[in-house]
Ligand SMILES: O=C(O)CCC(=O)C(=O)O
């Protein structure tokens with residue numbers, strides 16, 4: 001399941017993050033790509049060993065972890081350390097698949113949190129490729145798109161301005177994307193039913209089934 005989540009960062013958080021980014025040290029992004037993705041990766045990232053990256057990672061990861069839609073859709077067991085990337089004019093990241101393992105984690109879900117407003121740059125869409133076609137994402141600042149790490153994807157060349165994003169990966173309690181979608185739908189149905197009839201017998205059965213599916217599938 002592919003999902004867009006609005007307002008993961010508040011306007012105040014965004015201002016603070018952008019101010020921090022304006023003074024951040026950047027380095028070539030190739031170091032954090034696998035050997036074949038490295039051939040098509042052309043961006044810059046906040047320096048791995050910098051205090052700025054530590055601060056940005058803490059702030060942004062905290063905002064993502066407290067987002068209830070992210071929690072319900074991704075079911076994160078753990079997140080990789082985030083990357084904070086900049087694509088100036090001419091920069092892009094060609095079609096690739098992300099590493100299946102990063103550090104101690106299996107990467108189940110990839111996500112991009114947009115930090116620049118769409119009007120601030122031309123091009124730079126995140127394109128998710130599938131046999132059914134392509135889907136391009138360029139979301140307002142503070143919004144996030146999450147997609148199964150199984151997909152080929154790319155970032156189209158930036159032709160004006162500057163694209164700023166934070167990207168990361170989650171190992172999910174629920175490895176399979178189709179199962180995650182079932183649990184996400186059941187959670188939505190639970191909330192809808194609860195609003196209409198409170199903690200009814202039907203609600204309790206739905207809640208029981210959803211909880212037991214998590215128990216059956218969690219790993
Ligand atoms: O910048 C993005 O939206 C995605 C970057 C990406 O595909 C990656 O870092 O593996």
Ligand SMILES: [Fe+2]
Nearest residue numbers: 096097098153
């Ligand atoms: Fe990627």
